[in-house]
Amino acid sequence: MYNFTPVSALIGGVIIGLSVVLYFYSTGRLAGISGIFENTITSSSKKASNLLFLIGLVIGPLLIYYLILPSKPIAFVITSSYLLIISGGFLVGFGTRLGGGCTSGHGICGIGRLSINSMIATAIFVATGMITVFILQQLGVYL
């Protein structure tokens, strides 16, 4: 298998799970990032808390890379053109809010709560994501 990193993936996943638990236990809210993002940019209650969560998402990687592993740059490789990046961003924003969640809201919180709705949503976005990548590979956009 190519580039397979199960140990770091599992450790990272457990850390994400702990964040989800602490957030729910403390605030009573689910750590669905697309929902937190929507509440931050549209007027609603808890705007400051939501914004601070998002700021934390940026601080986390900075802490890792500037304090703990200063020699390694943050890996961030995108081969898509700007047309695809803009279309992709729009579809991710529109689709997650229409569908009521993203990888964290449906994929982690929803499946963790054994929500059938979230399990089906997760299966759908993984499937359409795989189909999209397959088509782009046939068109030569991804290798």
Next chain:
Amino acid sequence: MNDKFISLICGVIFGIGLVISGMTNPEKVIGFLSITYNWDASLIFVMGGAVITAGPFFYLLKNKEASALGNQINLPKKQKIDNKTIIGASLFGVGWGLVGLCPGPAISALATLDPVAFVFLISMAAGVLAKKNIVK
């Protein structure tokens, strides 16, 4: 300990988890979605690790009416799968496959200061606002 402080801390922990798992790199996510060529199954371990960690706590806390900070708990009601969820999840998957970014990593990626991350995030905000204005 208040709501704002806990939110910041949880965001930091979540961001650390994302970066350790490798999910802040779109190349890695595309590797997972590339089921027919050089498949990288790491994302399953990220989601699995998070679900296995959080699941038991959700079960234990499911009948609580208030959180530790005294907020009322409003969980999504058990709902049947509807057209909005099916269409929304489908569109999200297409966008995810086009770039390799979902909302969490898209925000953490701002730490790289790569202009692509900012363009993606602005486009994502436009999608969120469009949904809010078009679909009631």
